[in-house]
Amino acid sequence: MRFLRELYVVFWKEMLVWVNNPMLPVVRALVFPMMWIVIFGSAFGGEVNHIPVAVVSEDSGELSLAYLSMLSTGRTLELKYASPSEAEKLLKTRRVYGVLHIPADFTERLRSGEGVTVSLSTDESTPQIANAMAAHFAKVSRSFSAQLGLEDAVRVERDPIYGRGVKYLDYLAPGVVMMTILFSSIFSGGLNLILDREFGTLKMLMVSPISRDAIILGKIFAGVAQSIASGVVALVVAILMGVHLKSGAAGFALVILLMFISGFGFIGMSTAFATRITQLEQLMVVMQVLIMPMWFLSGGLYPLESMPDWMKPLAIVNPMTYATDAARAVMIRGIIWETLLLDLAVISAFAIAMFLVGSYSFKKTLGGIK
Amino acid sequence: MIIEVERLRKEFNGVVAVDGISFSVERGEIFGFLGPNGAGKTTTINILTTLLAPTSGTARIAGYDVVKQPEQVRRRIGLVPQEVVLEGDLTARENLIFHGMLYGLSRQQIESRISELLDIVELEDRAESKVRTFSGGMKRRLELVKVLLHEPEVVFLDEPTVGLDPQTRRRIWEYIRTLNTERGVTVFLTTHYMEEAEQLCDRVCIIDHGRILDIDQPDRLKHRLGEGEMVEIELAERCEEFVRSLGEAGYRIKSATGCRVTVVAERSERVLAEVFSLADRLGTGIVSISIRKPTLEDVFIHYTGRSIRDEAAGDTRIREIARRLKH
Ligand SMILES: Nc1ncnc2c1ncn2[C@@H]1O[C@H](COP(=O)(O)OP(=O)(O)OP(=O)(O)O)[C@@H](O)[C@H]1O
Ligand SMILES: [Mg+2]
Numbered sequence: 001m002r003f004l005r006e007l008y009v010v011f012w013k014e015m016l017v018w019v020n021n022p023m024l025p026v027v028r029a030l031v032f033p034m035m036w037i038v039i040f041g042s043a044f045g046g047e048v049n050h051i052p053v054a055v056v057s058e059d060s061g062e063l064s065l066a067y068l069s070m071l072s073t074g075r076t077l078e079l080k081y082a083s084p085s086e087a088e089k090l091l092k093t094r095r096v097y098g099v100l101h102i103p104a105d106f107t108e109r110l111r112s113g114e115g116v117t118v119s120l121s122t123d124e125s126t127p128q129i130a131n132a133m134a135a136h137f138a139k140v141s142r143s144f145s146a147q148l149g150l151e152d153a154v155r156v157e158r159d160p161i162y163g164r165g166v167k168y169l170d171y172l173a174p175g176v177v178m179m180t181i182l183f184s185s186i187f188s189g190g191l192n193l194i195l196d197r198e199f200g201t202l203k204m205l206m207v208s209p210i211s212r213d214a215i216i217l218g219k220i221f222a223g224v225a226q227s228i229a230s231g232v233v234a235l236v237v238a239i240l241m242g243v244h245l246k247s248g249a250a251g252f253a254l255v256i257l258l259m260f261i262s263g264f265g266f267i268g269m270s271t272a273f274a275t276r277i278t279q280l281e282q283l284m285v286v287m288q289v290l291i292m293p294m295w296f297l298s299g300g301l302y303p304l305e306s307m308p309d310w311m312k313p314l315a316i317v318n319p320m321t322y323a324t325d326a327a328r329a330v331m332i333r334g335i336i337w338e339t340l341l342l343d344l345a346v347i348s349a350f351a352i353a354m355f356l357v358g359s360y361s362f363k364k365t366l367g368g369i370k
Numbered sequence: 371m372i373i374e375v376e377r378l379r380k381e382f383n384g385v386v387a388v389d390g391i392s393f394s395v396e397r398g399e400i401f402g403f404l405g406p407n408g409a410g411k412t413t414t415i416n417i418l419t420t421l422l423a424p425t426s427g428t429a430r431i432a433g434y435d436v437v438k439q440p441e442q443v444r445r446r447i448g449l450v451p452q453e454v455v456l457e458g459d460l461t462a463r464e465n466l467i468f469h470g471m472l473y474g475l476s477r478q479q480i481e482s483r484i485s486e487l488l489d490i491v492e493l494e495d496r497a498e499s500k501v502r503t504f505s506g507g508m509k510r511r512l513e514l515v516k517v518l519l520h521e522p523e524v525v526f527l528d529e530p531t532v533g534l535d536p537q538t539r540r541r542i543w544e545y546i547r548t549l550n551t552e553r554g555v556t557v558f559l560t561t562h563y564m565e566e567a568e569q570l571c572d573r574v575c576i577i578d579h580g581r582i583l584d585i586d587q588p589d590r591l592k593h594r595l596g597e598g599e600m601v602e603i604e605l606a607e608r609c610e611e612f613v614r615s616l617g618e619a620g621y622r623i624k625s626a627t628g629c630r631v632t633v634v635a636e637r638s639e640r641v642l643a644e645v646f647s648l649a650d651r652l653g654t655g656i657v658s659i660s661i662r663k664p665t666l667e668d669v670f671i672h673y674t675g676r677s678i679r680d681e682a683a684g685d686t687r688i689r690e691i692a693r694r695l696k697h
Binding site: 002005009012013017020021200205206207208 | 420421441447448459460464468472473474
């Protein structure tokens with residue numbers, strides 16, 4: 001009971017300082033992940049407008065004209081009419097991202113109440129554009145069918161000429177969320193400890209009668225809480241930018257649990273480093289030789305499959321890989337425990353080990369009298 | 371005895387910071403550690419406040435051993451370290467609340483004490499300001515009362531006025547006296563300011579290179595130099611002969627660096643006459659002459675042969691060399 005109260009005191013102070021400083025938490029929690037998402041995500045994601053699409057129409061019936069005019073309303077597409085050979089050339093030279101083929105019997109089949117399939121050849125090397133395009137076609141086709149009083153009368157057959165891409169922002173978001181946890185753990189754990197020592201604020205706790213374990217745990221918990229706060233901000237930003245979270249609230253909660261577990265591990269890790277570090281510059285070195293590679297080799301930005309063979313073992317021993325993979329599995333596939341077990345086991349083991357190492361080395365640097 | 375220290379020793383990888391010191395402090399005293407940089411003052415405070423384990427020896431605060439019963443000790447002490455340890459991002463009030471919480475006080479207890487404490491150091495109107503915005507003197511004042519919140523029996527003040535202007539320093543002395551007399555708190559402070567030790571402390575312990583040179587009331591320490599006043603003479607030339615002649619005339623020479631010599635004399639008028647006639651005889655001029663009461667600085671020089679203010683001593687040496695070069 002007394003221990004919990006003491007733990008709370010330390011936790012309370014850390015959080016109060018964190019909240020009280022108007023600039024840093026915002027910079028750390030919001031600007032940082034935003035920047036990554038904007039840099040890596042918006043370049044591909046967000047709202048894509050004015051996508052050039054070539055139209056090869058063999059039907060001049062009124063329904064095909066109506067369908068085409070419906071497609072061109074809004075800002076999403078820019079239609080260009082072309083002959084089949086011209087259209088193919090436009091697509092290959094990347095002047096259009098898709099070629100729509102409307103068959104000769106389009107109007108006729110719809111008149112007689114039958115469904116019709118239009119084909120859409122796409123360049124999906126830029127996945128966000130391909131997705132936006134496909135989504136627009138699907139939406140228009142649905143409402144066009146509905147106006148005719150039919151269901152799914154116009155089906156769009158997507159034919160990615162370079163193979164199908166993944167939706168990059170969906171792919172990227174879990175990695176960015178976990179990166180936020182990793183980076184803010186370095187600040188909340190290691191940096192905080194170094195600054196505390198530098199400015200002597202640790203001394204204030206040390207001369208007080210509260211238990212040494214409460215000091216350590218209070219600081220670690222506060223660090224984890226701060227990391228999770230940043231991670232949640234990143235997650236919400238991702239969702240606002242259109243990232244789909246498969247299992248809704250349960251998925252959200254599970255991602256937070258993942259943040260908690262990995263946050264513990266990363267805080268423990270950065271604390272262990274910080275106890276051996278006396279200057280901020282040294283922490284920057286650790287950032288560069290350890291943290292950045294952990295992030296780049298986690299599969300957060302590019303799939304592990306695209307890595308050269310010699311690099312793969314690094315990704316396999318990298319705890320970030322499992323944290324990212326778990327978050328991605330939850331966010332994209334939903335909660336399917338079989339797919340999560342290995343990841344969960346690895347990050348939990350990492351968290352426990354690092355927590356022990358971190359709190360042990362922290363305790364050792366507290367030094368002197370227990 | 372509220373502080374009892376016996377043969378306390380601390381080594382840092384072979385460097386002896388505190389070299390087997392023993393002393394004790396009585397309840398209600400203002401006790402001062404006076405020593406130059408690196409004397410071992412902070413190291414001693416760190417051991418007494420349970421921040422550092424001694425290499426050997428024992429220390430007890432209010433009867434509790436600092437190593438074996440640290441928690442008992444921690445409950446009874448307050449520390450104002452050499453460097454400011456307030457949370458700059460918290461307000462003065464929040465800093466106090468946090469401090470109170472660390473010592474297990476309830477919110478009501480804390481709230482009821484805060485305004486009174488801030489009042490003592492005239493910071494009431496700044497209670498809601500972030501400490502980051504405080505001046506050095508304000509931070510010091512806040513720290514001074516912060517440690518009173520949990521009503522400690524002893525407070526340790528490590529160089530409480532270092533870096534402050536003389537006016538602020540005097541105010542801080544006032545607060546320290548107030549908390550000592552009105553609240554009955556025992557004060558252990560370190561300083562390398564002579565006036566601070568002299569004005570504030572009931573007893574002063576002179577420490578250098580981790581060793582205690584002397585402990586006593588400031589007045590009595592000064593009497594160690596003998597009865598009388600300090601006469602400082604600066605000569606233009608023939609300094610060595612002059613110093614020798616003074617010695618032969620039976621004067622107690624306290625220090626002689628080059629052409630500056632300090633003697634102790636019971637009747638300074640007589641010295642002046644003799645100094646002038648001696649200078650006349652040697653055919654040298656007197657650059658300056660001054661008579662003053664002895665200070666703890668003189669006591670320090672008496673024990674160590676050097677000034678506590680290393681810079682000042684260095685300065686004298688440089689002037690000495692410059693003078694020699696000119697001639
Ligand atoms: N953590 C440490 N590691 C190694 N040496 C130390 C350590 N702390 C102090 N020392 C050494 O011990 C000696 C005494 O230092 P201390 O800080 O106690 O001096 P001080 O009297 O407080 O000096 P100041 O007036 O500069 O504060 C110095 O020589 C210092 O270099
Ligand atoms: Mg010191």
